[in-house]
Amino acid sequence: MAGFQSLPGFREFFPEDFSRRQHIFRIWRQAARAYGFQEYDAPVLEPLELYKAKSGDEIEAQLFSFTDKGDRDVALRPEMTPTVCRMVGAKAGALKRPIKWFSIGEFYRYERAQKGRLRAFNQFNADIFGEVGAEAEIELIALLIQCLAGFGLTQDDFSIRLSDRDLWFFYLEALAFDDAQARSILTAIDRYEKMGDEAFKSYTEAHGALADDKKARVLAFLKIRSLAELTAALQPFASEKLSARLADWRKVLHGLAAMGLSDFVSVDLGVVRGLAYYTGFVFEAFDRKGDLRALAGGGRYNDLVKKIGYADLPAVGFAIGAVTTGLLLEQRGLTPTFVNAPDIYAVIGGEAERAAAFADICALRAAGWRVEYPLKDVAFGKQFKLASETGAKLALIYGGEELAKGVVKIRDLSDRSEREVPRTDVFATVRDALSGQ
RNA sequence: GCGGCCAUAGCUCAGUUGGUUAGAGCACAAGAUUGUGAUUCUUGGGGUCGCGGGUUCGAGUCCCGUUGGCCGCCCCA
Incomplete structure (x- = not known):
C-alpha cells in the first residue's frame, strides 16, 4: 500500500x-x-x-x-x-x-x-x-x-x-x-x-x-x-x-x-x-x-x-x-442510482472517418448533448459493445461505407433500429430523436 | 483526550499446529470476433500481506510499537 x-x-x-x-x-x-x-x-x-x-x-x-x-x-x-x-x-x-x-x-x-x-x-x-x-x-x-x-x-x-x-x-x-x-x-x-x-x-x-x-x-x-x-x-x-x-x-x-x-x-x-x-x-x-x-x-x-x-x-x-x-x-433506500450515461456514442471506422465524426461530435456537444467516442481506433464490434455499455441512447456510425454515400447511420440502442441520414441532417435528427424522451 | 474491535489485489474474502513462487470470485484490460451490443472461453495487468521492529532456520500467521479504519465515551456546531 x-x-x-x-x-x-x-x-x-x-x-x-x-x-x-x-x-x-x-x-x-x-x-x-x-x-x-x-x-x-x-x-x-x-x-x-x-x-x-x-x-x-x-x-x-x-x-x-x-x-x-x-x-x-x-x-x-x-x-x-x-x-x-x-x-x-x-x-x-x-x-x-x-x-x-x-x-x-x-x-x-x-x-x-x-x-x-x-x-x-x-x-x-x-x-x-x-x-x-x-x-x-x-x-x-x-x-x-x-x-x-x-x-x-x-x-x-x-x-x-x-x-x-x-x-x-x-x-x-x-x-x-x-x-x-x-x-x-x-x-x-x-x-x-x-x-x-x-x-x-x-x-x-x-x-x-x-x-x-x-x-x-x-x-x-x-x-x-x-x-x-x-x-x-x-x-x-x-x-x-x-x-x-x-x-x-x-x-x-x-x-x-x-x-x-x-x-x-x-x-x-x-x-x-x-x-x-x-x-x-x-x-x-x-x-x-x-x-x-x-x-x-x-x-x-x-x-x-x-x-x-x-x-x-x-x-x-x-x-x-x-x-x-x-x-x-x-x-430508507432513497439513494439515487448512479447514472453516467452519455446521450450519444459515436462509432468511428478509422482515422479518415474520425475527422468527419469530430465535426458532428463537436457541434452536438456545443448544443449540450453528452457525446462520447473511442479516443483510439477500436474494432467495430468492440465499439458497439462499448456504446451499449455506456448506456447511450443513440449510436452515430461513421464508417467508410456511410461517408462514401454522404450519410451517417443512426442506431437506436434501445430497440436496435437503424436508419441512414444525410450528414447535413444529423444534428436535426438527433435533436428530434432525443427531445422526445 | 480515553476505550473496544479490525487491517491480505480496485472490491468481498480464503490462506491449515509458523514451512516452496500468497490464492479465489467480482471488477478492469486484451484476444477468440477486420461492420453491429448477449452468453461463453482464453489470456493478462495488478500485492514490499498497512508501516516499523522483535522472536525463529523460516513470519501473511506469534509478540511489541505505530499509522489508518470502524464503533463507543467526552463533546456536539
Whole structure:
C-alpha cells in the first residue's frame, strides 16, 4: 500500500460518492430557492477569535486550529453561524429585510471520527435576519421539513422537535435558579435523554445538591410534549411576558398546521441544544427510528450579531448535515442510482472517418448533448459493445461505407433500429430523436 | 483526550499446529470476433500481506510499537 493516505476524518469523493453528495446538495438548493433564500459563500479559514468570542475557550479543543505562517491564530470553520453573522452585520444597513440567506459548505472539527461524524463534513445552513416575530421560525421550520421531504422522506421517517430556551429560563427563574444555575440545568437537560439522572452530576458538583422537589419540577417540564401541557405547567406564573410567549407558540404551531406540516412537528421540551447562543425557540430534526444522531438543528439567536460587534439584529437559523442525511437516505433506500450515461456514442471506422465524426461530435456537444467516442481506433464490434455499455441512447456510425454515400447511420440502442441520414441532417435528427424522451 | 474491535489485489474474502513462487470470485484490460451490443472461453495487468521492529532456520500467521479504519465515551456546531 504505497503512497499517501488522506488525513484522518477527511473523505475523498470518488465519482459515485460525489454524485450522491450532489443529489443531496441539489435537493437542499432547490428547497432553499423555492423558499426565497439567497445563496452565499464565505472563507473556510477564519480567525480563531471569531469562535472563542462566541463560545468560550472550551470550544477550542474541538476546533481545527493552528498558527499560520504570519503568526495568526486561525481555525477552519466549525460552523457557519459566526461567519454569516459577520457578513450580514457588516452590511446590515443596506440589506432589505427580512434577510433570508443559505449556504452549502464544508466544515471542520478536530476530534476522533465516529458514526455520522467526521473531521470534515458538509452542511446546509439557512438563516433569517431582521425578523423578531415567530413568522421567521415558521418559515425556517417549513424549509427544514422541505429539505428532508424533498428526498422522499415522510413524517414516518423524521420529525422536528420544537422547544424553547426562553421558556426554560423563565421557568427556571420562577423556580428560583440564578442564571449560572439555570445554564447548568439546561446542560443537564440536554444530556438527560441519553444519561438519565447521571446528567445532573455536573450541576450538583458546581452548585450543590438539587432539591428533590425542584428536580421533579424540572423533569416534569422536560417531559412536556404538547402545547396544552406547556400552558398548564406555566399557569401558576401567569404574566404579560408569558402570555405573549405562548401566543408565539400558537402562531408557530398554527402556521405550520396551515401549511399541512403538523405531522412533522412535535412539541418536546427535552430539546435545549448545547450551544449557549440560542435565545428562544430551538428545534432539532430526528430520525424517527432514533438510531442516528440529529439530522439538523437550529434556533433563534437574537444576541449573536451584536455580540460579535455589529448592529442589534435578531436572527434564527438551522443547519443540516450531509453525513447523517446520507446515512438516513441509504437506510430508507432513497439513494439515487448512479447514472453516467452519455446521450450519444459515436462509432468511428478509422482515422479518415474520425475527422468527419469530430465535426458532428463537436457541434452536438456545443448544443449540450453528452457525446462520447473511442479516443483510439477500436474494432467495430468492440465499439458497439462499448456504446451499449455506456448506456447511450443513440449510436452515430461513421464508417467508410456511410461517408462514401454522404450519410451517417443512426442506431437506436434501445430497440436496435437503424436508419441512414444525410450528414447535413444529423444534428436535426438527433435533436428530434432525443427531445422526445 | 480515553476505550473496544479490525487491517491480505480496485472490491468481498480464503490462506491449515509458523514451512516452496500468497490464492479465489467480482471488477478492469486484451484476444477468440477486420461492420453491429448477449452468453461463453482464453489470456493478462495488478500485492514490499498497512508501516516499523522483535522472536525463529523460516513470519501473511506469534509478540511489541505505530499509522489508518470502524464503533463507543467526552463533546456536539
